[in-house]
Amino acid sequence: MIAVEDALARVLALVGPTGAETVPLRDAAGRHLAAPLRATRDQPPFDAATMDGYAIPDAAAGPGARFRVIGEAAAGHPFDGAIGPGEAARIFTGAALPPGAARVVMQEDVARDGDGITLSERVEPGPFIRPAGCDFTAGTAFAPAHPLRPGDIALIASMGHPTVPVRRRPEVALIATGDELVQPGETPGPGQIVASNGFGLAAMIERAGGIARLLPVARDTEASLSMAFDLARGADLVVTIGGASVGDHDLVARVAETRGMERAFYKVAMRPGKPLMAGRVDGTPMIGLPGNPVSSMVCGVVFILPAIRVMLGGAPSSAARRPLPLAAALEQNGPREHYMRARITPEGVAAFDRQDSSLLSVLAQADALIVRPPHDRARDAGDMVEVVDLASA
Ligand SMILES: Nc1nc2c(c(=O)[nH]1)N[C@H]1C(S)=C(S)[C@@H](COP(=O)(O)OP(=O)(O)OC[C@H]3O[C@@H](n4cnc5c(N)ncnc54)[C@H](O)[C@@H]3O)O[C@H]1N2
Ligand code: MOO
Numbered sequence: 001m002i003a004v005e006d007a008l009a010r011v012l013a014l015v016g017p018t019g020a021e022t023v024p025l026r027d028a029a030g031r032h033l034a035a036p037l038r039a040t041r042d043q044p045p046f047d048a049a050t051m052d053g054y055a056i057p058d059a060a061a062g063p064g065a066r067f068r069v070i071g072e073a074a075a076g077h078p079f080d081g082a083i084g085p086g087e088a089a090r091i092f093t094g095a096a097l098p099p100g101a102a103r104v105v106m107q108e109d110v111a112r113d114g115d116g117i118t119l120s121e122r123v124e125p126g127p128f129i130r131p132a133g134c135d136f137t138a139g140t141a142f143a144p145a146h147p148l149r150p151g152d153i154a155l156i157a158s159m160g161h162p163t164v165p166v167r168r169r170p171e172v173a174l175i176a177t178g179d180e181l182v183q184p185g186e187t188p189g190p191g192q193i194v195a196s197n198g199f200g201l202a203a204m205i206e207r208a209g210g211i212a213r214l215l216p217v218a219r220d221t222e223a224s225l226s227m228a229f230d231l232a233r234g235a236d237l238v239v240t241i242g243g244a245s246v247g248d249h250d251l252v253a254r255v256a257e258t259r260g261m262e263r264a265f266y267k268v269a270m271r272p273g274k275p276l277m278a279g280r281v282d283g284t285p286m287i288g289l290p291g292n293p294v295s296s297m298v299c300g301v302v303f304i305l306p307a308i309r310v311m312l313g314g315a316p317s318s319a320a321r322r323p324l325p326l327a328a329a330l331e332q333n334g335p336r337e338h339y340m341r342a343r344i345t346p347e348g349v350a351a352f353d354r355q356d357s358s359l360l361s362v363l364a365q366a367d368a369l370i371v372r373p374p375h376d377r378a379r380d381a382g383d384m385v386e387v388v389d390l391a392s393a
Pocket of ligand 1: 176177178180181193194195196197198241242243244245246247250272273274275289290291292293295357
């Protein structure tokens, strides 16, 4: 049995970033940039008016100063002349400043009379000019570490890119195993239950930016499981669910070995999730999850999500943790790192009384997992503990 940290390092060593693909800008939100983008032009490309009013040549002109309006500049329609001393151009927000202009005065600060304007008693000094290149200049690089957000998409558009190089979504093949499993909506026969883990994990993987390929359930025979591995070919990561323990019908390790598995580890000092394995099968990274529903979801948070982050080009990292005070006392922990389903309350974080690894109803009510180190001493209400938020998992 190895420590969680060690197991995670070995899982992350199995995977690497996926290649790049080019997508239309409209499809790029939420994707991970595969290479820095550079602005193709300056923004704004010219000195632009930030107010509707008049462009004048005199930066210091005060109340009573008069100018003759000789032309007009609107957004998309520059004035094709220049203004000289005593001259002004009518100008609108977003228009290019005509040559010779030093400043824009707001139309509210001007009295107009035919083609003449007189600056009023109170004139906002301005200058109400947005200088060329003040947002970015040609060649400016953009390389966010996070998935592209709406504001990023607007910036990329403004930089002049109709398409975006992004990481290919990593494809994860999910193989649920077990003769007891039927699909949701089917009626279980004697001794059977409804399969749930693959659905939860597929949702988790797709929320993180991967593509889940949920394969048909493998029966508890070597031939069926081997066929499932065949169907998983081409995936970036193969995840098996169940059949990981030591029972006579737990076939995953055996079948993986007959297919030449290079094992990175088997069994981790964590609860739930002890009978976890990982390695490489048919050249593809593989993670074998325990079948207990909460075990498989917790292992998803602790191992699969970090693996997806690496495949999407992120740095190796474990699930983000933050400290919170305990709302209620906890008993001493055993020898495994314990991930306890918990609720976040105004008083702090409170572990649920029932922590059995089959209880999905408790997982669904949980906001967070309290992470307790192996052999952690008994804790009192108010003591600080580390938690992993489940809201984004
Ligand atoms: N003698 C021992 N027995 C067990 C040990 C052990 O160390 N020694 N470890 C226990 C622990 S901890 C776990 S976790 C389980 C994991 O066993 P498996 O990975 O072999 O899982 P299964 O036996 O296939 O299933 C366990 C449980 O989960 C249900 N299951 C499986 N797949 C799904 C699915 N896709 N959706 C919903 N539920 C699923 C299955 O029906 C079982 O009830 O082993 C302990 N035993
Ligand atoms: O490791 Mo098991 O996942 O505790 O139920």
